Amino acid sequence: MASHSVAHLLAFILPVLFLFLLPFSQLSHAQLLFQ
Incomplete structure (x- = not known):
């Protein structure tokens, strides 16, 4: 019962x-592109 929940x-x-x-993750990719 517990594993089901x-x-x-x-x-x-x-x-x-x-x-x-x-x-x-998209924001971190954008930061990598802007560096």
């Missing part, structure tokens, strides 16, 4: 982390 939690957190880190 953890799987649901990961399934919810992973896309949110991806959407949160995607603009940050």
